[in-house]
Amino acid sequence: MSLGFYKLHTIYSVMNNPLKKYFGPSTLVAAAFIGPGTVTVCTLAGVRSGYSLLWALLFSILATIILQEMTGRLGIVTRKGFGEAIRENLENPLIRIAGALLVLSAIVVGNIAYEGGNISGAVLGWEEFFIGIDITVNGVTVRLTSMLIGAIAFWVLFTGNFKRIVMIMTTLVGIMSIVFVTTAIVIKPDILEMLRGMFLPTPSPDELLTVIALVGTTVVPYNLFLHASTVQERYGHVSQLSEMRVENTVGIVLGGLISICVVITSAGAAEGHTVDIASAADMAVQLEPLLGSWARIFMGVGLFAAGITSAITAPLAAAFAAKGILGWKGDLKDLKFRFIWIIVLVSGVLFSSLSINPVQLIEFAQVANGITLPVIAIFLLFIMNKPLLLGPNRNTTRQNIFGIIVILVTLLVGFRSLNSVFNFL
Numbered sequence: 001m002s003l004g005f006y007k008l009h010t011i012y013s014v015m016n017n018p019l020k021k022y023f024g025p026s027t028l029v030a031a032a033f034i035g036p037g038t039v040t041v042c043t044l045a046g047v048r049s050g051y052s053l054l055w056a057l058l059f060s061i062l063a064t065i066i067l068q069e070m071t072g073r074l075g076i077v078t079r080k081g082f083g084e085a086i087r088e089n090l091e092n093p094l095i096r097i098a099g100a101l102l103v104l105s106a107i108v109v110g111n112i113a114y115e116g117g118n119i120s121g122a123v124l125g126w127e128e129f130f131i132g133i134d135i136t137v138n139g140v141t142v143r144l145t146s147m148l149i150g151a152i153a154f155w156v157l158f159t160g161n162f163k164r165i166v167m168i169m170t171t172l173v174g175i176m177s178i179v180f181v182t183t184a185i186v187i188k189p190d191i192l193e194m195l196r197g198m199f200l201p202t203p204s205p206d207e208l209l210t211v212i213a214l215v216g217t218t219v220v221p222y223n224l225f226l227h228a229s230t231v232q233e234r235y236g237h238v239s240q241l242s243e244m245r246v247e248n249t250v251g252i253v254l255g256g257l258i259s260i261c262v263v264i265t266s267a268g269a270a271e272g273h274t275v276d277i278a279s280a281a282d283m284a285v286q287l288e289p290l291l292g293s294w295a296r297i298f299m300g301v302g303l304f305a306a307g308i309t310s311a312i313t314a315p316l317a318a319a320f321a322a323k324g325i326l327g328w329k330g331d332l333k334d335l336k337f338r339f340i341w342i343i344v345l346v347s348g349v350l351f352s353s354l355s356i357n358p359v360q361l362i363e364f365a366q367v368a369n370g371i372t373l374p375v376i377a378i379f380l381l382f383i384m385n386k387p388l389l390l391g392p393n394r395n396t397t398r399q400n401i402f403g404i405i406v407i408l409v410t411l412l413v414g415f416r417s418l419n420s421v422f423n424f425l
Contacts, residue, residue, distance in 0.1 A: 215373065
């Protein structure tokens with residue numbers, strides 16, 4: 001069972017029966033994307049563009065609902081993970097190897113960048129309470145605090161003692177999310193400007209990287225693998241597909257609402273003056289209308305908790321994806337399984353420990369996620385149209401149209417973002 005399942009597991013297990021209809025695997029996957037990347041990128045979007053990029057979040061929420069419905073249906077109908085389905089349905093050996101390598105590369109490379117952002121987020125939170133531990137080697141500053149965070153994540157993953165730690169940290173992240181929602185109400189945002197930003201897309205070339213970062217922090221590629229596996233714990237029969245769809249929509253909308261509220265609060269804090277975002281203290285300004293002088297402390301704790309939980313989740317999710325795609329057997333203590341998450345974790349620590357602005361690294365990680373998304377989505381659409389695998393539950397024409405729109409939009413935004421940086425054309 002993936003670590004993502006344990007995020008908010010205690011809350012889920014004690015819910016009364018009526019609420020269980022609306023909260024489950026999708027809620028837990030939504031909780032997984034509320035990490036330091038979401039807080040940082042949504043804060044930057046609000047500070048830089050006000051409400052004008054809310055449309056990108058709205059698109060991301062709809063895209064996540066569409067793609068996770070597919071992975072949920074895949075898991076329930078076939079009782080297989082997404083990685084297993086890819087491996088078993090690419091019949092030509094050469095295509096199977098090429099496809100496995102492409103998907104595995106996208107997941108591992110994306111998660112390495114994501115892990116660097118996760119650890120940097122935890123470092124931002126740490127530095128609100130303690131002095132950063134840095135050394136300079138041949139003129140290069142090395143952030144030892146990143147190695148400390150990485151060591152904590154390594155110990156948790158290697159020993160498997162993550163349930164209680166993740167529950168505590170996730171509770172803190174949940175509280176932080178509630179505070180953002182409350183603050184967004186307290187500041188009384190301009191409703192007309194919000195609606196304009198949500199339904200009238202007007203992106204400028206300078207905003208394209210922020211747009212793809214917003215997509216990448218919401219439609220997280222490894223969550224698609226995670227969802228296909230976790231739904232099997234909750235749903236045992238195809239007759240429950242409609243129940244899964246309701247729960248999937250509720251969970252993703254709730255997660256998206258939190259992201260929207262971060263944009264709203266940061267836009268309100270930046271209104272009328274320039275705000276540079278380089279630390280947790282800078283991000284904390286948006287919570288001062290509700291928390292006052294406690295905002296900085298609260299943001300530091302929240303970022304540290306979000307960074308730690310995501311730093312544990314991302315390497316493990318990459319290992320689960322590799323296990324399914326490559327057909328490995330064994331449990332979490334298998335050497336090959338551990339090798340994958342160690343590679344992701346160590347690479348993330350190395351990225352985070354270099355003298356790179358942590359806010360910039362977090363933003364880059366979300367951009368990398370957004371760029372790898374179309375690759376994963378294309379394979380998902382291919383799998384969801386296999387009649388021998390899904391029978392009458394394969395994609396309908398309408399579902400294929402929605403899936404193609406998501407892929408085309410992410411490809412277009414990704415290409416234009418890269419072109420704005422590297423000037424291909």
